Amino acid sequence: MTRLGSLLRGLAASATALLAVAATAPAAHSSTEPQAPQEFVALRTVAPTIIQEMRYITPHDFMGEPVDGYQQPLCIVTRPTALALARAQRTLLREGYSLKVYDCYRPQRAVDHFVRWAKDLQDEKMKAEFYPRVDKSQLFADGYIAEKSGHSRGSTLDLTIVKLPALPTAPYRPGQKLVPCYGPKDERFPDNSVDMGTGFDCFDTLAHTDDPRIQGVQRENRQFLKKTMADVGFTNLPEEWWHFTYSPETFPDTYFDFPIAWRSVAGH
Template identity: 25%
Template sequence: MKYSWIFMGVLILGACKQQPNVSKNDSTRSDAEIVMDTIPKDTIVEQKKTTLKTFEGIADTTFVRLADFSEDFAYDMRYATENNFLKAKVYDCPECYTRAKTAKALIRANKDFMEKGVKIKFFDCYRPNSVQYKMWEIVPNPQYVANPDKGSIHNKGGAVDITLVDLEGKELDMGTDFDYFGKKAYHDNMDLPQEILDNRKLLKETMEAHGFWSIRTEWWHYNLSAAFNDKVANFKWECPD
């Protein structure tokens, strides 16, 4: 019997040592708060919430960074890489800027796309006119690059080059890569598998419903009608350090 009491005492003492370091005021604290005190502070990582901007007080012609207003887009900014038809990097860093009115229309269109299980992925957005001159020096062909003296709607902040991806980021099949210059990329080319035609139709009809119009030879290119009369700009965004 004597040894049994000693054995029980050892068990109780061991159990007490395994308890968290509880203060006298812990009777007023939750179990979760007490447990958090036992976790080394350097293992706790705070999750920072991204605060998106609103368009309140922003003029429609102001240039805005699209990612500041929505987290629902995907990006593959090709001209900030050498993976483009120029085979040259002409942007210092990958950013997607547009006029505010273009951004609003894109967010509305993307909301419709997401209800159908897809979303917009950008290849190009606003393009400074100085970059247009760089592109013209590399490929001085108006069939592929707009003459910078006149400029394009890309230079006005009203044009985007896009495709669609599913909500996991996988691109829908549009039949060609971005910047494929040939009849296979034409909107009026019906000699394609039905899946591709359906994907292009979804892209085109949804964008048109939100004020954009396409060009016949490029399934990826969309212009905002309301931006047609805007001025060519040479606004340049700042790159992160």
């Protein structure tokens, strides 16, 4: 068996395990919940080898709690976006890497949750990791939080690159000591991705893709990700090295609010 074949078999096995977890995860829901349009798919059904580490269903995010609307650890995107991601993944696998997604489609109720949290200036329990140098009162003015997000349109996602074979990411334990997201890789929260100079969702100018302070291997890794995604039709948000939007967007002007759950895309 070729090395690529072994990598694919390993990733497929991991995907099967993640599907089993997602399928059995409890999720309270209403029968009146909106469904995703037919143009949306679960990424797993199109590109099963892409690693999924969906952060917002866990307490390891800048709020320190699971986000509204994330009912299962699932990446949902529009079908053209998923197909483009699959093309990027094939390229990376040949070079011994894999994509890893942190967040994909994001319901409007999740964005509303972010906004409520940002307005509560007393809640800073995750500040030491995610925004140690930013005053919380400035999150709107500095563009870190907004009342609308391109994620809600289905063609935007947050992702990184992992060197294969992928090592497991250590679980976050609520209450553990927090380390600045821009610290050295061996000091900040452990992540099995290549070193991008900051962690995901780092509210700091060091997260700007082309920040001149990011040099060496970290800069090379950012440019590697940016080029890989650009080659299949994605545009990077300059303020966030992890943030990409596929063009043309299937829904350029529509912000959806269906929950992130398998039933939302059932039968697609």
